[in-house]
Amino acid sequence: MTVPDTAHIDVIDRWVDADPDPDTRAELRALSPDDLRERFDEPLRFGTAGLRGPVRGGPSGMNVAVVTTATAALTRWLHESGHSGGTVVVGRDARHGSVEFATAAAEVAAAAGFEVVALPGATPTPLVAFAARDLRAVAAIQVTASHNPAADNGYKVYLEQGAQLIPPADSRIEELMSEVGRADEVPRTPVSDDPRADQVRDRYLRRLLDRFGSRSSTLRIALTPMHGVGGTIAVEALRQAGFDDLHVVAEQFAPDPDFPTVAFPNPEEPGAADRLLALARDVDADIAIALDPDADRCAVGAAVDGRWRMLTGDETGGLLGAFLLDEAAPFGDSVPVVANTIVSGTLLPAVAAAAGARHVQTLTGFKWLVRAGEPLLYVYEEAIGHCVDPDAVRDKDGLSAAVCLAVLAHQATTLGAPGAGTGLIGVLHELFREHGAHLSTQRAIRVDHLDQITAMMSSLRARPPRSVAGVALRLDDFAERTDHLRTDAVALTGEDEASRRLRVVVRPSGTEPKLKSYLQIVGPVDDADSLTDVIARCGALLEAVGDDVESMLREAGGASR
Numbered sequence: 001m002t003v004p005d006t007a008h009i010d011v012i013d014r015w016v017d018a019d020p021d022p023d024t025r026a027e028l029r030a031l032s033p034d035d036l037r038e039r040f041d042e043p044l045r046f047g048t049a050g051l052r053g054p055v056r057g058g059p060s061g062m063n064v065a066v067v068t069t070a071t072a073a074l075t076r077w078l079h080e081s082g083h084s085g086g087t088v089v090v091g092r093d094a095r096h097g098s099v100e101f102a103t104a105a106a107e108v109a110a111a112a113g114f115e116v117v118a119l120p121g122a123t124p125t126p127l128v129a130f131a132a133r134d135l136r137a138v139a140a141i142q143v144t145a146s147h148n149p150a151a152d153n154g155y156k157v158y159l160e161q162g163a164q165l166i167p168p169a170d171s172r173i174e175e176l177m178s179e180v181g182r183a184d185e186v187p188r189t190p191v192s193d194d195p196r197a198d199q200v201r202d203r204y205l206r207r208l209l210d211r212f213g214s215r216s217s218t219l220r221i222a223l224t225p226m227h228g229v230g231g232t233i234a235v236e237a238l239r240q241a242g243f244d245d246l247h248v249v250a251e252q253f254a255p256d257p258d259f260p261t262v263a264f265p266n267p268e269e270p271g272a273a274d275r276l277l278a279l280a281r282d283v284d285a286d287i288a289i290a291l292d293p294d295a296d297r298c299a300v301g302a303a304v305d306g307r308w309r310m311l312t313g314d315e316t317g318g319l320l321g322a323f324l325l326d327e328a329a330p331f332g333d334s335v336p337v338v339a340n341t342i343v344s345g346t347l348l349p350a351v352a353a354a355a356g357a358r359h360v361q362t363l364t365g366f367k368w369l370v371r372a373g374e375p376l377l378y379v380y381e382e383a384i385g386h387c388v389d390p391d392a393v394r395d396k397d398g399l400s401a402a403v404c405l406a407v408l409a410h411q412a413t414t415l416g417a418p419g420a421g422t423g424l425i426g427v428l429h430e431l432f433r434e435h436g437a438h439l440s441t442q443r444a445i446r447v448d449h450l451d452q453i454t455a456m457m458s459s460l461r462a463r464p465p466r467s468v469a470g471v472a473l474r475l476d477d478f479a480e481r482t483d484h485l486r487t488d489a490v491a492l493t494g495e496d497e498a499s500r501r502l503r504v505v506v507r508p509s510g511t512e513p514k515l516k517s518y519l520q521i522v523g524p525v526d527d528a529d530s531l532t533d534v535i536a537r538c539g540a541l542l543e544a545v546g547d548d549v550e551s552m553l554r555e556a557g558g559a560s561r
Contacts, residue, residue: 036058055152091119117200218414320388412426
């Protein structure tokens, strides 16, 4: 057993003594010395996405003391930035601790002199981002860990335009956190009801109706909010848009912070959407829609030759981009901007070029995507985050994306996609015929030690593979760039003798001990080709490339399977 030194013991004792929550204070005092040290060795860092971590006592967890300190620092930064006395919106999801954390955040902000609008009940994250813009707030706080495991919670911050903060604001807020002092001495003031809080939901729904309209549709939709907070409002939003034939995964509809039917409450995870797809088959649905627990992400499923599958984020991004660009045409003098990130697919830029729109590539994260340029029409990231109405919500919004996808599917199912096929898959395949078959996937290597990731990235840079799966490669090191795309990532690109274009982007995860690889194959589609055959051949090559890249990286980092 390791015994903390005297100085460390003093720091721990002062922190525990200042914890305003008696439950976490007692929890910490009951820990062994080793466990206690672990709680204090790596405090949560305040980044551009705020805070996220396990719900537990100590500075390495999400708890009332950490939320109190973070909010005190945020309000000090707002004062420094000339936003004293403005409106601060506070919302929360239904995770463990969310009520207590949101209450602490609201009361600290109120005591700091801000007008606090505390949204009632459990609220989807997009409504908080919407409220930030709609109420012209100087900041908005959402207590959520999005699609993280049940043990986690988080603290997300939006600024006055409803966009996530960017550097150097995050580092300054973290610096101010260290200056706050005792958490139990931070002033708190109870928050009175504000009539604006009750109007946010209705105003958001009205915006969706104004943006996407209503129709009489026979489209049959299967839906799951995955035990999160988006179910009721998603049903209401879809019904007001004219989609009444809705079928929900009953056992996943009510908010449940334990997410009992899924290992990970993320529609991207293998198996997470199994119940949704089973329901879609049973009711003979036209599309299947999955929201993540805070409803900021949206995934869509469709039947391919009678077999249901979830579309990738890149496939959905291409579909939504094409739909929104077609809807916005003709552009006139105002050429719209669409954007995705360095790890996202190339179907969207191809669609944008054909439409005469401007495409912008950014670093990963919606904090960069929503600042890509004006007039902003649509942005997405491959991790099923879509912003289809940036004038209303400057962040990913699974609810508006769900409505937009339903409208797209309604048109495709009712009218038939151009060329062969109907429904979403028919539209996607028509895009493939025009721009090439774009297939993408991801691989992730989880490590025990972060230095394994360093070793893998160093090896890739020093000894890049000349080829993978028989395709000759060239390397583009984003760390050596001098533009806005400089980051710790490496791209491998090449083209085989069949003119299939390959791209692999490798980067460390920003939130987990993982090294991620983002793979894409673009196969040309000639008139004489069977699209099904092209997709099958590209898929086989993509799998082979993924296996080769993963084996190479694991060997370099000493990471076992």
